[in-house]
Amino acid sequence: MTSDDDPTVPIICSACETTTRVPLPEVAEAVERHNESVHDGESIAEVDPAVVDRLADLVADDMGLLDDPE
Numbered sequence: 879m880t881s882d883d884d885p886t887v888p889i890i891c892s893a894c895e896t897t898t899r900v901p902l903p904e905v906a907e908a909v910e911r912h913n914e915s916v917h918d919g920e921s922i923a924e925v926d927p928a929v930v931d932r933l934a935d936l937v938a939d940d941m942g943l944l945d946d947p948e
């Protein structure tokens with residue numbers, strides 16, 4: 879079953895001055911790929927700090943870590 883409302887996460891690159899929204903499952907790979915291909919592996923691009931807290935909630939919620947409804 880797939881959903882059409884996968885959360886997307888903004889990745890900000892201060893060097894490129896770009897913001898790219900990618901689906902949550904692809905965030906880590908997208909950040910790594912950008913830094914590898916554009917910045918020689920330097921960790922410049924990152925998830926928008928403003929959503930990191932929300933992201934943690936989303937991930938925790940998605941994985942059922944916050945609570946365990948029976």
Ligand SMILES: [Zn+2]
Binds near residue numbers: 891916922
């Ligand atoms: Zn960049």
